[in-house]
Structures are given as structure tokens and as C-alpha cells.
Amino acid sequence: MLGNLIRDKGREGRRGYTLPRPDVKSVSLEKVLPKGALRKEKPKLAEVDEPTVVRHYTNLSRQNWGIDTNFYPLGSCTMKHNPRANEAAANTPGFAGLHPLQSESQAQGALQVMHELQGFLSEVSGFPAVSLQPLAGAQGELTSILMVKKFFEDAGDDARTTVLVPSTAHGTNPATATMAGFGSKEIGLDEHGCVDVEELREMVDETTAALMITNPNTCGVYERNMVEIAEVLHEAGAFLYMDGANMNANLGRMRPADKGVDVMHFNLHKTFSTPHGGGGPGSGAIACSEALAPFRPDPVAEKSGDGYAFVRPDKSIGRVAGFHGNFGQVLRAWNYIKMHGPELRDVTDMAVLNANYIRARLRGTYRIPYDELCKHEVVVQPPKGKKALDVAKGLIDHGYHPPTIYFPLVVKEAMLIEPTETESKETLDDFIGTMLELAESTSEELEEAPVSAPTRRLDEARAARKLKARW
Numbered sequence: 443m444l445g446n447l448i449r450d451k452g453r454e455g456r457r458g459y460t461l462p463r464p465d466v467k468s469v470s471l472e473k474v475l476p477k478g479a480l481r482k483e484k485p486k487l488a489e490v491d492e493p494t495v496v497r498h499y500t501n502l503s504r505q506n507w508g509i510d511t512n513f514y515p516l517g518s519c520t521m522k523h524n525p526r527a528n529e530a531a532a533n534t535p536g537f538a539g540l541h542p543l544q545s546e547s548q549a550q551g552a553l554q555v556m557h558e559l560q561g562f563l564s565e566v567s568g569f570p571a572v573s574l575q576p577l578a579g580a581q582g583e584l585t586s587i588l589m590v591k592k593f594f595e596d597a598g599d600d601a602r603t604t605v606l607v608p609s610t611a612h613g614t615n616p617a618t619a620t621m622a623g624f625g626s627k628e629i630g631l632d633e634h635g636c637v638d639v640e641e642l643r644e645m646v647d648e649t650t651a652a653l654m655i656t657n658p659n660t661c662g663v664y665e666r667n668m669v670e671i672a673e674v675l676h677e678a679g680a681f682l683y684m685d686g687a688n689m690n691a692n693l694g695r696m697r698p699a700d701k702g703v704d705v706m707h708f709n710l711h712k713t714f715s716t717p718h719g720g721g722g723p724g725s726g727a728i729a730c731s732e733a734l735a736p737f738r739p740d741p742v743a744e745k746s747g748d749g750y751a752f753v754r755p756d757k758s759i760g761r762v763a764g765f766h767g768n769f770g771q772v773l774r775a776w777n778y779i780k781m782h783g784p785e786l787r788d789v790t791d792m793a794v795l796n797a798n799y800i801r802a803r804l805r806g807t808y809r810i811p812y813d814e815l816c817k818h819e820v821v822v823q824p825p826k827g828k829k830a831l832d833v834a835k836g837l838i839d840h841g842y843h844p845p846t847i848y849f850p851l852v853v854k855e856a857m858l859i860e861p862t863e864t865e866s867k868e869t870l871d872d873f874i875g876t877m878l879e880l881a882e883s884t885s886e887e888l889e890e891a892p893v894s895a896p897t898r899r900l901d902e903a904r905a906a907r908k909l910k911a912r913w
Contacts, residue, residue: 446783449838457696459507461737463908466470466512468488469811476618477598481813483576483623486711488569489586489816492730496878499583500557502842503880504743504819505896507843509522509523509524509658512740512841512842512843512844513544513658513842513861513865513869513872514843514845514858515541515821515842515845515860515861515871515873516843516844516845516846516860517662517821517849517857517858517859517860518612518660518687518688518715518819518847518858518860519712519845519860519912520687520688520690520709520712520717520818520860520862521591521843521860521862522690522712522715522783522862522863522864523715524715524716524717524774525715525781525865527751527777527781528715528716528773528774528777528778529774531773531774531776531777532773532774532777533652535821536551536739537551537552537555537769538770539709540552540678540698541771542671542764542765542766542769545668546749546750546751546752547749547787548674548763550749550750551754552731552769553728553743553749553750553751553752554750555772555773555776555854556574556750556766556767556769556772556885557743557744557745557750558776559727559772559776559779560572560573560574560742560743562728562731562776563708563727565704566689566693566694566697566786567686567697567698567699567708567729568698568699568700569698569699569705569706569729569730569731569737570731570732570735571730571732571734571742572726572727572728572729572730572738572742572743573585573729573738573739573742574725574727574730574743574759574766574767574772575706575739575741575742575762575763575766575767576593576725576726576727576728576729576739576762576767577687577723577724577725577762577763577767577768578705578711578724578725578726578906579614579685579687579709579712579724579726580614580617580618580712580726581707581724581726581762581763582686582707582708582726582727582728583615583683583685583707583726584618584621584622584738584762585726585762586707586728586730587605587618587619587622587624587651587652587654587683587731587747588622588653588759589705589728589734589737589738590622590683590704590705590758590760591622591651592624592737592759593681593733593734593737594651595907596688596757598714600664600680601649602624602648602649602650602651602680603624603625603649604624604625604626604649604650604651604653604799605622605624605625605626605627605650605653605654606626606627606628606629606645606646606650606652606653606654607619607626607627607628607629607636607640607650607653607654608628608629608630608631608653608654608655608659608853609628609629609630609631609654609850609851610631610635610637610656610659610660610661610850610852611654611655611656611660611685612656612660612685612687613683614658615654616628618837619652624651629641629642629645629653629691630662631852634666634812634814635659635661635663635811635812635852636659636664636665636666636667637653637655637665637667637671639667639670639671639674640676641784642671642882643674644866646674646675646678646680648678648679650675650678650680651680651681651896652675652680652681652682652683652704653675653680653681653682653683654683654684654685655668655682655683655684655685656684656688657670657685657687657688657692657698657701657879658691658692658816658817658818658819658857659850660814660816660821660849660850661811661812661821661850661852661853662797662811662816662817662819662858663814663815663817664815664817665698668701668702668703669701669702671729672701672702672703675702676702678764680703680735681704682703682704683701683704683706684698684705684707684800685706685708685851686698686706686707686708687707687709687712688794688817688818688819689708689712689713690712690713690789690790690791690792690818690862690863691790691817691818691819692790693713693786693787693789693790694786694787694788694789694790695787695790695791698729699729699731704730704731704733705728705729705730705731705734706728706729706730707726707727707728707729708725708726708727708728708729709724709725709726710724710725710726710727710768710771710772710774710775711723711724711725711771714774714778714779715774715775715864716771716775716776716778717776719901723768723770723771724768724771725767725772725775727756727767732804733824733833736755736756736757736758737755737757737758738755738758739755739759739760739762739854740755740758740760740761741753741754741766742755752766758907761775765776767840788863789863790818790861790863793817793818793861793862793863793870794817794818795814796862796863796865797816797817797818797819797820797859797860797861798815798816798820798871799861799867799870800820800859800861800870800873801816801820801859802812802872802878803874803878804820804822804874804878807825807877807878807881808822808823808824808825808857808877808881809822809823809824809826809855810822810823811823811853818858818860818862819858819859819860819861820858821850821853821856821857821858821859822855822856822857822859823853823855823857824855824881825881827885828881828885828888829855829885829888830847830848830855830856830857832885832888832889832891833846833849833857833880833881833888834847835855835881835888835892835899836883836887836888836889836890836892837876837877837880837896838891838894838895839891839892839893839894840880842876845857845858845859845879846858846859846860861873864901868887886893888910
């Protein structure tokens with residue numbers, strides 16, 4: 443029975459029930475809208491039935507691409523499956539209905555979740571202090587380097603003017619250094635695709651504030667000299683910052699603090715399976731050593747008696763975002779970690795296994811610039827005579843989102859493939875089969891791709907140079 447039906451003795455239907463009649467009073471539009479906004483005649487709108495409207499928008503939605511649509515091997519972005527259990531946690535009324543300005547006494551459950559996630563991230567990274575406030579990976583980077591800057595200002599050391607950035611760094615790293623008020627210098631790689639330690643020794647001096655390193659780096663390889671790199675920096679009084687965007691390859695296997703790292707950021711929206719894309723939502727929590735802990739952004743959640751409270755670190759750089767961070771993402775990440783528990787390292791093991799499976803299957807057809815054990819992603823190059831862009835466009839015709847192309851910049855015609863741990867062997871086999879098939883296609887055939895997508899290939903150079911922006 444329909445619960446919202448009511449008894450109406452004056453208008454009884456066959457079963458004695460009818461829908462309620464809303465009490466709607468007509469309102470004159472002239473009283474609520476300015477005269478200039480009123481139409482002088484009715485708009486000429488077509489009569490459209492509901493099924494037509496529903497089908498129109500449903501078909502439009504099918505043109506969107508996401509991890510729920512198909513395999514999404516976007517390198518360095520960790521487009522993994524987002525468990526629906528995480529969404530259920532984030533949609534719990536007691537959490538979803540909270541207002542960010544509610545008093546701490548009315549939000550003890552939320553504060554407990556934040557405090558527990560800080561503890562989880564501390565355990566995973568090895569650092570004693572965490573802040574959940576940054577809203578994205580790039581903001582987590584900036585927060586980390588601003589903390590380094592504040593440390594030197596507090597110590598009265600105004601000679602630290604430079605941040606070192608490897609050539610494998612994410613593009614945001616040098617931008618972060620500049621925004622924090624530092625100059626940046628690039629460090630080259632050795633034959634393994636890792637930071638050249640000898641070059642580092644020559645570059646580090648009393649003006650060095652920090653080195654920003656990604657590990658595993660964007661070549662998909664593990665920085666094997668982390669301890670030595672940290673020692674070089676620490677001897678010069680500088681800090682080692684780690685870009686934690688690739689923590690999907692480290693969970694339960696490597697704690698950055700144990701390797702000499704001083705501060706890092708996490709991408710909760712990547713490593714811990716919270717949804718992202720299209721510019722957000724993100725969460726770039728940071729973790730740091732005791733030396734940098736007093737400079738964390740305000741606030742952080744701490745245990746207070748029998749409950750929890752927000753506190754401001756002694757020498758905080760201040761807020762880097764409104765309120766307390768992206769709480770919806772915090773909930774999802776907390777739930778993901780709680781579900782895995784001690785088996786969290788399985789995430790890393792499967793991510794690494796899947797990437798190396800792709801590397802082994804493509805070897806001999808695609809060129810592999812660093813053909814040794816990779817981590818959660820692998821860099822390949824198309825067969826000679828073919829372009830990464832053309833292969834990427836060809837993947838669209840086969841129902842796959844292209845991987846990252848032309849990045850890292852140190853590899854010509856790079857294709858950066860990240861399968862994550864959530865894809866099955868059957869999915870990987872289908873993708874690999876398509877990659878091998880595209881390798882056999884002629885350059886002329888690939889240059890026409892995609893041919894089955896809603897939009898054919900665009901003139902990307904022209905689009906970038908003559909952008910027609912619209913609100």
C-alpha cells in the first residue's frame with residue numbers, strides 16, 4: 443500500500459483512498475520578480491514526453507567516463523574502484539548531516555573519526571604527527587613546504603632559498619616551491635631512473651631548504667638510495683619531503699619516516715580509494731616529524747579527557763582551507779583502512795603484481811625504458827614509428843580510457859600505465875590484447891582513431907592555442 447495515501451470520504455476511489463490535494467496559493471509573479479525579468483509571451487518550448495527526456499540524459503551520461511564504466515589505467519592518478527561501503531559510511535546521517543560550525547560537543551563522532559585516521563596515517567607513514575586539513579595533493583605539497591619555510595624562519599635561518607626537484611617530479615612540485623617563495627633547481631637521473639646521488643651531493647649547500655622526491659617516482663621505479671639521499675640533506679641541515687601520490691605502492695611495505703623522510707603528503711583520494719576526478723573532491727593530508735609538528739596547519743584533532751577536541755599546533759602556519767578538511771573523504775579513507783585492517787599491505791602487493799604483469803606481457807612489442815621491477819605503474823613506449831598519442835586514441839575505439847601519455851617528460855613518447863590493485867586478470871588480459879593489436883596496426887590507421895567515439899579526433903594544438911572558454 444502507498445503510505446502517503448489518505449482517507450477522503452468526499453472523494454473515495456474504488457478502494458476508498460486517494461492522494462492528498464496540496465494547498466497551493468497562487469502568487470503573482472509581478473510581486474516577486476522585477477519587471478525586466480518577466481516574459482511578454484510564453485516561451486516556445488517543445489512538448490516532450492518523460493521517456494524522451496530520461497533517455498536523452500541517460501544517453502548523455504553514458505558518454506561520461508569513470509572507473510565504474512571500464513578500465514581506467516591513468517598513470518600516476520590511481521583510478522581504483524571506489525567501494526560502495528565507503529559511500530555508505532560517508533552518507534551516514536549522523537555524519538552527512540553535521541554542520542562544520544557545530545560545537546565540538548555535538549560532533550564527537552566526527553572528531554573521533556578524524557583522530558583515528560590521523561593515527562592510521564601515522565602508523566602507515568611512521569610519522570608522529572598528522573594534519574588532515576589540505577584539500578588536495580598539490581595543497582598538501584604546498585602545506586609541507588610552507589611548514590619547512592616556517593621552520594627556517596623560526597630558526598632565524600634566512601639563507602635557505604632553494605628547493606631541489608628531480609626531473610621525474612610531478613609537475614606541481616616546482617610550482618609548489620615557487621608558491622612557497624623558494625627558487626627551484628632540477629636534479630637529473632641515474633641509469634636506473636632514480637635521483638643521481640652524486641649530482642645531489644654537488645648541488646646541496648647552505649642555501650638548500652629541501653628536496654622534493656616522489657617514491658616510487660614517475661618512471662614507476664623505486665628510489666633505491668632513499669637513506670643516502672636523506673643523509674646528504676640532513677648533513678646540510680635541509681629537509682627531505684616526499685610526494686606521497688604513489689603511496690599505493692608502499693602501504694605496509696615501506697614507511698617513509700623509516701627512510702629518513704621528514705614530511706610528506708597523502709592523496710586520500712587515490713591511495714585510500716575515495717572518488718576523485720574532474721578537479722575534485724580531494725584530500726591531501728600531511729604527516730611529519732617531531733621537528734615540523736609544531737608548524738602543522740590549524741586545527742588537528744586530539745584526545746581530550748573522555749572525548750576529542752580541535753587544537754592549534756604551537757607554531758602553526760595557520761589554516762590552508764576552510765573548516766577541518768574534506769570530511770567526506772576522511773570518512774571514506776577511514777572506512778577503507780578499517781575494512782582492510784592488517785591486510786592493507788595486500789593493496790600494495792596486488793598493485794605491484796598487476797603493473798609487472800603488464801610490463802612482462804608488453805615486453806618485446808612495446809619498448810620499456812626501465813625494464814626492471816617496477817612498482818604500481820609501468821612506463822612503456824610504442825613500437826618505433828608509432829606515436830603514443832595515436833595508440834592512446836586507438837584505445838578509445840576499444841572501450842578503454844587512454845593511460846597518461848608524454849609523462850614523465852624524461853621519456854620520449856611515454857605511456858604511463860597504472861592498473862591499480864582492483865582490476866582482475868581478465869580485465870588486464872583484455873587490455874594487453876588490445877595494446878598488442880594496436881601495435882600491429884599501421885600508423886595510418888592509428889592516425890584516424892578514434893572512429894567510433896561520439897567525437898572524432900580534435901585538433902588539440904589549435905584547441906589549446908585558440909581556447910573558446912564558456913561559463
